[in-house]
Amino acid sequence: xxxxxxxxxxxxxxxxxxxxxxxxxxxxxxxxxxxxxxxxxxxxxxxxxxxxxxxxxxxxxxxxxxxxxxxxxxxxxxxxxxxxxxxxxxxxxxxxxxxxxxxxxxxxxxxxxxxxxxxxxxxxxxxxxxxxxxxxxxxxxxxxxxxxxxxxxxxxxxxxxxxxxxxxxxxxxxxxxxxxxxxxxxxxxxxxxxxxxxxxxxxxxxxxxxxxxxxxxxxxxxxxxxxxxxxxxxxxxxxxxxxxxxxxxxxxxxxxxxxxxxxxxxxxxxxxxxxxxxxxxxxxxxxxxxxxxxxxxxxxxxxxxxxxxxxxxxxxxxxxxxxxxxxxxxxxxxxxxxxxxxxxxxxxxxxxxxxxxxxxxxxxxxxxxxxxxxxxxxxxxxxxxxxxxxxxxxxxxxxxxxxxxxxxxxxxxxxxxx
Amino acid sequence: xxxxxxxxxxxxxxxxxxxxxxxxxxxxxxxxxxxxxxxxxxxxxxxxxxxxxxxxxxxxxxxxxxxxxxxxxxxxxxxxxxxxxxxxxxxxxxxxxxxxxxxxxxxxxxxxxxxxxxxxxxxxxxxxxxxxxxxxxxxxxxxxxxxxxxxxxxxxxxxxxxxxxxxxxxxxxxxxxxxxxxxxxxxxxxxxxxxxxxxxxxxxxxxxxxxxxxxxxxxxxxxxxxxxxxxxxxxxxxxxxxxxxxxxxxxxxxxxxxxxxxxxxxxxxxxxxxxxxxxxxxxxxxxxxxxxxxxxxxxxxxxxxxxxxxxxxxxxxxxxxxxxxxxxxxxxxxxxxxxxxxxxxx
Numbered sequence: 027x028x029x030x031x032x033x034x035x036x037x038x039x040x041x042x043x044x045x046x047x048x049x050x051x052x053x054x055x056x057x058x059x060x061x062x063x064x065x066x067x068x069x070x071x072x073x074x075x076x077x078x079x080x081x082x083x084x085x086x087x088x089x090x091x092x093x094x095x096x097x098x099x100x101x102x103x104x105x106x107x108x109x110x111x112x113x114x115x116x117x118x119x120x121x122x123x124x125x126x127x128x129x130x131x132x133x134x135x136x137x138x139x140x141x142x143x144x145x146x147x148x149x150x151x152x153x154x155x156x157x158x159x160x161x162x163x164x165x166x167x168x169x170x171x172x173x174x175x176x177x178x179x180x181x182x183x184x185x186x187x188x189x190x191x192x193x194x195x196x197x198x199x200x201x202x203x204x205x206x207x208x209x210x211x212x213x214x215x216x217x218x219x220x221x222x223x224x225x226x227x228x229x230x231x232x233x234x235x236x237x238x239x240x241x242x243x244x245x246x247x248x249x250x251x252x253x254x255x256x257x258x259x260x261x262x263x264x265x266x267x268x269x270x271x272x273x274x275x276x277x278x279x280x281x282x283x284x285x286x287x288x289x290x291x292x293x294x295x296x297x298x299x300x301x302x303x304x305x306x307x308x309x310x311x312x313x314x315x316x317x318x319x320x321x322x323x324x325x326x327x328x329x330x331x332x333x334x335x336x337x338x339x340x341x342x343x344x345x346x347x348x349x350x351x352x353x354x355x356x357x358x359x360x361x362x363x364x365x366x367x368x369x370x371x372x373x374x375x376x377x378x379x380x381x382x383x384x385x386x387x388x389x390x391x392x393x394x395x396x397x398x399x400x401x402x403x404x405x406x407x408x409x410x411x412x413x414x415x416x417x418x419x420x421x422x423x424x425x426x427x428x429x430x431x432x433x434x435x436x437x438x439x440x441x442x443x444x
Numbered sequence: 445x446x447x448x449x450x451x452x453x454x455x456x457x458x459x460x461x462x463x464x465x466x467x468x469x470x471x472x473x474x475x476x477x478x479x480x481x482x483x484x485x486x487x488x489x490x491x492x493x494x495x496x497x498x499x500x501x502x503x504x505x506x507x508x509x510x511x512x513x514x515x516x517x518x519x520x521x522x523x524x525x526x527x528x529x530x531x532x533x534x535x536x537x538x539x540x541x542x543x544x545x546x547x548x549x550x551x552x553x554x555x556x557x558x559x560x561x562x563x564x565x566x567x568x569x570x571x572x573x574x575x576x577x578x579x580x581x582x583x584x585x586x587x588x589x590x591x592x593x594x595x596x597x598x599x600x601x602x603x604x605x606x607x608x609x610x611x612x613x614x615x616x617x618x619x620x621x622x623x624x625x626x627x628x629x630x631x632x633x634x635x636x637x638x639x640x641x642x643x644x645x646x647x648x649x650x651x652x653x654x655x656x657x658x659x660x661x662x663x664x665x666x667x668x669x670x671x672x673x674x675x676x677x678x679x680x681x682x683x684x685x686x687x688x689x690x691x692x693x694x695x696x697x698x699x700x701x702x703x704x705x706x707x708x709x710x711x712x713x714x715x716x717x718x719x720x721x722x723x724x725x726x727x728x729x730x731x732x733x734x735x736x737x738x739x740x741x742x743x744x745x746x747x748x749x750x751x752x753x754x755x756x757x758x759x760x761x762x763x764x765x766x767x768x769x770x771x772x773x774x775x776x777x778x779x780x781x782x783x784x785x786x787x788x789x790x
Contacts, residue, residue, distance in 0.1 A: 131539030134512065145779035152537055218639075221786040287600075288665040309600075309650050309666070392605070392651050392788040400789075408781070409509035 083422075086201075086415035089194035091139035092186075095132050096123040103190035110180050112187075117166035117177075120186075121158060128155040136189075142196060142410070143185045143205075150176045181208045197416035222400070222417065226424065229396040232311075232386075233379035236318045240326040240375050241368065243319065248330035248367070253339070263331075270324040278388045281317040282308055285389070313389035321385060322378055326371035333367030369436050373429070380425055397421050469498045470710045472524040472717065475700075476503030477656030478679040482733035491720045497713050505653050508534045508777075515540045515706050523708040524717055526567050530608075530773040532701045536563035542704040542711055548719050555722075556699075559739035564701035565722055568675075568730070569737030571756040571765055572609050573695030575677045576669040577662045578687035585669055588617035588694050592641070594648050599668025602661045605651035605788070607780035608773055609671065609696055612766065614641040616694050622766040629772060635780070639787055651788065662688055675734035678754050690754070692761045698768035699739065731755055 093100040099120045106112045127133040133155060140147035154173045162169045171178035188194065188206070199205055199212060203220040207213050214220065251259050251266075269277060284291055285307035292304040307313055337360065345355035383398035397417055404414035472488060474480045480503055488499045502522060504510060508531045514520035527535065535541050541563040546552050552560045559566020574591055576584045585591050591601065591613070603610050615625050615634070618641045628634035650667055652658055658672035659680040674695070677688045702721065704714045720726060724743035731738060731747050737757030738744055744757065752758050756765070 134516075134538035134540075137538075138512075141778055145782075146775070148778065149775045218783060219786045221789050225789060286664050286666055392649065393790070395789060400785075403785075406513075407507045407509050408778075409513045 082415050083419050084415075085411050086197045086419050087193040087195070088412055088415075089139075089189065089191055089196075091135040092189040093192070095127055095136050096120070099123050100190040103187045106187065108184065108187050111167070111178070112183050114165055114167055117170055118162070121162070121166045121170060124151075124155050125158050125160075128158070138410075139189050140185060142200075143188070144176075144182065147176070147182070147185070150174045184208050184210070194412075197412040198419065200413060201416040201420045222397075222420075225395070225397055225400065226420065228394075229380055229421070230424070230428075232314065232318070232394075232396060233376050233382075235315060236322060236379045237326075237372050237376045239315065239319045240323050241372060244323055244326035244330055244371065245364075245368075248327050248334055251327075251331050252334035252337075266324050266327050269320070274321055275384060277321055278317055278385045281313065281320070281389055285313050285316065308389050309391045311390070311394050314386045314394045317385050317389045318379060318382060322375045325374045325378060329370040329374065330364065330367040333364055333370075337363045365436070369432075373432065377425060377429075380421065468521070468709070469500045470524070470713045470717065471500045471502055471522050472526075472714075473502045473504050473522045474526045475505075475655050477654070477659075477676060478683065479655065479673070479676055479734050479736075482679065482730060486729045486733065487717075487721045487726060490726070491717050494720070495713075495716060497716070499717065505655075506531065508538075508540075511535050511540050511705070512538070520705045520708065522705055523710040523714040525703055525705060526700050527564065527703055528700055529698050529768060529770040530777055532561055532564045532703060533770055533774045534777075535703065536561065540706055542706055542708065544703075544718075545715050548715055549722050554741060555739050556741060558699045559701070561701060564703040565718060566699045566739035567702050567721065568700050569697060569739065569756050570700060571674045571692075571695040571697040571761070572604070572671050573674055573765070574669055574691040575658065575662065575672040575688050576691075577665075578689045580665065581668065581689075584689055585691060586693070587691070588613050589619070591669060592617040592645055594645060597668055599648075600650050600666060601645055601648050602650045602652050602658050602667040602670025602672075604671060605653050607784040608768075608777065610642065610784070611635065611638040611780070612696055612768075613671065613694070614638040616766075617641055622694065625766060626769040626772050635783075639783075642787070646788075659686075659688070662686075674754070674756055675731075675736045678735045679733065693764040695756075695761075695765040696768050697737075697756045697762070697765045698770075 099116070102116045102119050103112070106116055124133070127136070133151060137148040137151045140151065154170060154177070157173045159169065163172065167177075176182045188196070188210075196206070200215075201222050203215050203223045204212050205215050247266075251262055254262070283289055286292075287304045287306070287308075289307075291307065292301075295301045296304065307316070341359050341363070342355045345359045346352065350358070380396075381398055382396055383402055386394050386396050387399055387402075401414045401417050401421075404410045404417070474483055480501065484501060488501055491497070492499050504525075506528055511525065511527070511531065512535075514522055532541075544561065544563055544565055546560075546565075549555075549565055555566060556569075558569075574585055574588070578584065581597070585593075585597055590597060594601075603613070611629060612625050615628055615638050616622060618637060620628050629638065650661060650670075652661065652670070655673050655676060658667075658670040659676060661667045661670055662672075663680075663684070663686065674690055677690055680686050681688050702718045704711055704718070708714055722740055724738075724740045724746055727738045727740050727743035728746035728748075730736065731751045735751050735754045737755050738747060747755075753761075756762065
């Protein structure tokens with residue numbers, strides 16, 4: 027009885043195995059196709075977007091200044107236990123590489139790195155390098171300390187040892203107003219140097235205010251656009267899009283002209299007798315809000331419009347016919363259906379707003395600058411890329427955390443980009 | 445704005461970098477605005493015409509960090525740069541500049557002492573001082589104390605963003621004699637005193653960064669008075685028919701210098717250009733357009749005497765002002781910039 031079933035089973039298995047293999051082959055081919063279709067874009071993004079960002083974030087930990095200019099000094103400093111003053115061989119190695127560095131003129135990087143932790147190290151390093159004799163006067167420790175007293179202080183060598191490490195938390199700590207003291211403990215910086223925590227709070231606050239104002243201005247407009255006949259709606263949409271297509275620099279510059287002390291707005295208000303003294307509308311927070319809301323408004327209107335366009339007017343009509351007041355019909359029927367648009371528009375405006383640079387730089391005062399201003403300052407002016415990268419990293423992480431909270435509360439599905 | 449724009453910019457920059465690796469034109473970088481317009485007319489264009497070397501010009505707002513990035517990044521796209529005194533000292537020490545060929549310039553003794561340095565030669569003597577619009581203020585300020593007096597002179601104030609000059613002005617406003625300013629700044633208490641004085645007008649401040657801005661701030665009535673560079677004010681009066689006034693007492697004067705960035709591919713042409721700009725016959729043409737002081741001793745005698753009263757090098761103006769202490773700023777610029785940024789951003 028069993029004998030005939032076995033071949034039947036096996037033949038069945040064989041044929042089903044063939045089918046499975048066929049299926050696998052087809053699936054594999056489909057997968058390959060999908061990968062091949064996505065690959066060019068993925069490669070492009072990886073090379074031109076992800077890799078540069080990763081490299082930039084990595085710079086916030088980079089500590090290569092001293093090790094690259096003084097490799098042997100870095101090595102002996104790493105071997106030293108860090109208690110008190112280092113032993114004589116460390117002084118001797120440092121002295122020989124200091125002399126070589128002075129000749130090769132490559133001490134600038136080391137000087138810059140040390141100055142971040144001890145402000146007078148730049149002049150101390152160069153003065154010592156200039157005055158360094160060929161042979162030590164007794165020990166190198168005595169010679170160096172004689173050339174400049176900083177080399178006799180344990181605090182200097184604690185900084186030297188930190189500068190010799192492969193990576194440094196210095197920049198990330200500084201980006202949140204923290205630093206390491208001589209014993210390596212993390213402490214708050216002095217109040218007259220603490221600035222970045224306030225700047226981060228200010229950055230997020232400005233972005234939130236702009237988002238809320240955009241929502242209140244954009245929502246009624248998007249509603250009107252969505253309920254008008256297409257011919258008129260399209261015409262009005264051009265008015266929304268036209269500024270959207272204009273250069274951001276031009277629009278910001280135009281706001282400076284409009285808002286300035288003797289600009290058209292102040293003159294009109296004065297002519298109408300509404301004010302006697304010109305209002306301060308630019309180079310302060312008012313100017314930043316006005317210009318940023320104007321520039322970011324289309325990013326709110328467009329997703330709202332596209333969501334509202336898809337909502338049938340029948341729902342609100344049905345609600346009112348069932349006895350709801352217009353306000354209740356709006357609140358309980360229309361508004362919930364527009365939440366995906368509000369979510370998308372709000373997120374777009376907020377995330378763009380958090381990274382704003384040129385608009386606050388031009389229409390804001392010194393107290394209205396956002397994180398990006400300092401990223402640009404450290405990138406272009408002081409060339410402290412570690413600090414620029416650290417500020418960028420903290421901003422990125424904070425934004426991602428906010429996005430995560432948003433996704434938890436609203437859900438990513440409850441969002442429609444248009 | 446968006447990452448797409450950045451990407452596009454990145455690609456464009458990449459293209460530009462590849463292109464600039466080839467031989468490029470001699471590039472001279474100065475401080476923009478009507479000052480650079482005058483330099484183009486008096487120096488760059490005539491030099492091009494005489495030698496057949498094409499000259500491209502760019503402008504910047506200073507900071508030794510910008511020069512570090514250019515030189516240490518390799519492939520610097522500037523050759524000849526006009527730098528401020530402490531940038532000259534810092535950059536020379538760090539090896540950012542070529543050595544100056546003094547034989548090509550006719551020897552060190554041809555120039556005023558402050559214009560002589562192993563890495564650079566003085567371009568101009570310039571003063572940063574109080575300016576205001578005579579068309580708006582009949583009775584103008586006379587000192588830094590007046591500049592701080594917002595009751596007597598209502599309106600906003602403009603100063604260059606950064607600790608240099610700002611701290612000196614604050615101390616003079618607080619009653620420190622010009623001759624005692626750097627002695628006071630040399631102590632922590634003196635620096636605290638300057639920042640405390642700055643607190644008084646912080647809410648009235650508009651900070652400018654480019655040398656062309658103060659004239660615009662004055663012209664638009666945005667500020668009642670501002671610090672500015674003396675010659676730019678004079679040039680604005682001439683070209684735009686303004687009545688901007690200059691307050692010489694309490695001005696801080698300094699020497700700007702020409703340098704050649706290290707490993708410049710146009711080093712020789714750059715040196716030729718610097719020699720051309722240091723020639724008294726050419727230097728004398730600059731003050732009538734922008735009345736800065738000249739650095740070649742022989743040029744002083746050749747300058748149109750009518751311009752002399754509005755030049756920083758006029759003996760009375762020189763005596764009324766204070767010379768910028770380069771050594772102080774070389775030692776302290778980074779520390780005080782950090783403190784200033786925290787103060788201004790709070």
